[in-house]
Amino acid sequence: GADPCGEVVAVGEAVGPGLMGRRVLADGWIRDAVDPADRSKAGYLGSERDGGYAQFCAIPARNVYPVESDLTDVELASFPCSWATAEHMLTRPALVAGETVVVTGASGGVGSALVQLAKLRGARVVAVTSAAKFADVSACGADVCVDRASADLADAVVEAAGGTVDVLADVVGGTDFAPLLDAVRRGGRYTTAGAIAGPIVDLDLRTLYLNDLELYGCTVYEPAVFEALVGYIQRGEVRPVVAATWPLTEFREAQEAFVAKAHTGAMVITID
Template sequence: MSGAQPTMGAMVTMGHGDLDQMVWHDAWPRPAPAAGEVLIKVGACGLNNTDVNTRSGWYSKAVTAPTTGGAFEAVNEEDPTWGGAPISFPRIQGADVCGEIVGVGAGVNPGRIGERVITDNWLRDPDDPQDMNKTGYFGSERDGGFAEFTTIPAQNAIAIQSELSDAELATFSCSYSTAEGMLSRANVTKDDTVLVPGASGGVGGALVQLAKRRGARVIAMASKPKHPEVARLGPDRILPRDPDDLRSALGDEKVTVVADIVGGSYWPTLIDVLERGGRYTCSGAIAGPMVNLDLRTFYLRDLTFTGSTIIAPDVTRNLVKYIEAGEIQPALAATYGLRDLRDAQAAFIAKEHTGNIVVLP
């Protein structure tokens, strides 16, 4: 039909709730790049906790349960997302895109067409990129990559030269940038011993690799069936997911940093094994956001706690350099077709795989 808007296949989230809120559309309107933007043909898009938690509304303070991926009985209208504010629906989620630039908007060099890129998912004010209050997230505040095509500001599409597959490259953007942001906030160096709960997940595995890259000693924690896969990431030691006596399990190890995305009831045990002057850094709470803290432990042991969500503008660009240099490796667990995104999220929530799950258009 002449003059009709081009369409594409897309998995569209229609509102907060259970997996059935994700609906497949064969002919969703294909976006066109606005000024300063690029159009990407999506080769692969990774799945992460932000996709699940935003769809379910888990970020709302009305929710105190662990991440379940299902609908919650009550979700506040005013704070259901990572940024504590509503988003508009329908919304195409998915932040971790690897693909090819196939179009550019006004003001973007046409020579970028044909570039293979991965996405920097933090949408910053170009006039004030350091202001966290002016920051959004790809696949949340604007449509993302669970579709055949997507648009993003040109500065957020980072060219990459790599022999890795699109699926492998789609594992990096969220998990590895989140991990690098946590390690940066905690100022991890070669003098540290870093304890990583949940090391079998996407962010946990990235924490292991990136902490080792910094020269730190790394102790990973994961369920025993997943130890062989975790071992491939190169930790110095692997412990069970939740030892009854963590201090004894650690032996003579002196933990200076806990890099945590788990939280939950085991959290006080993690804090108790930190050395005096140690640091705790957090970017998740999949086992539950409500924890018990003895403030005496916090201040008498001179501990430092840092939250980590919005990363510095150079983090993803540095990750590209590490990838191209072969300094970090993808932890691709499984791929699913985009139409099967519900199944992919169900597997992700059930922790059926070790590493990252990616969907392919």
């Protein structure tokens, strides 16, 4: 429930009436009211605070962003968590036009967002995904796709990229972490916000220091990251990738479909 999209139907006493009736998205990171810069005090919507798997959801006014867009509520709800995470993953290593970025898990919610946001920055995208999803990921803007089942994934990535790459944006981790790190050029950057293939990885520290690599862990982003995302949406610079919708009454079935990983993009829960 970290991605609610809906209409403001009530506000607190300290909040002006300007938000009433507005369609909004919510920044899921609930920061400390007194010390918002202290990331250790931040909690997440749907985790430390009740989220959007309900008819109503109470959110601090500072976390609410009105959105003017022709997109549907379902399409808008596909953005907040995965896309803000992806934007954070590219903001921290400062990906710029002309650079090459490798995106692992490119068919997932964060991965498909990484592809679009990297292209928006003018970067070249090498996407790692299953062969069955090449067409879907290419439609998101990937310049070239690499089969995640390749016998030597790192070699396949370097060959597809035409050499070592500037940035590795990884949401997979697991056994591919170490070999893929070798595919990053000297002085390059590794950025991560997930480990669906396993959180425990092998890191040869010589790879890190001899290649002058920068490693970025990305979780609690600055508010400016979400503000940038809302701007992209309102200007029509990104498109939602909705794999399926499920009513809240079929939440179990939605979770089972999510775990099956046969989809590309996001799954959205609707309140009927």
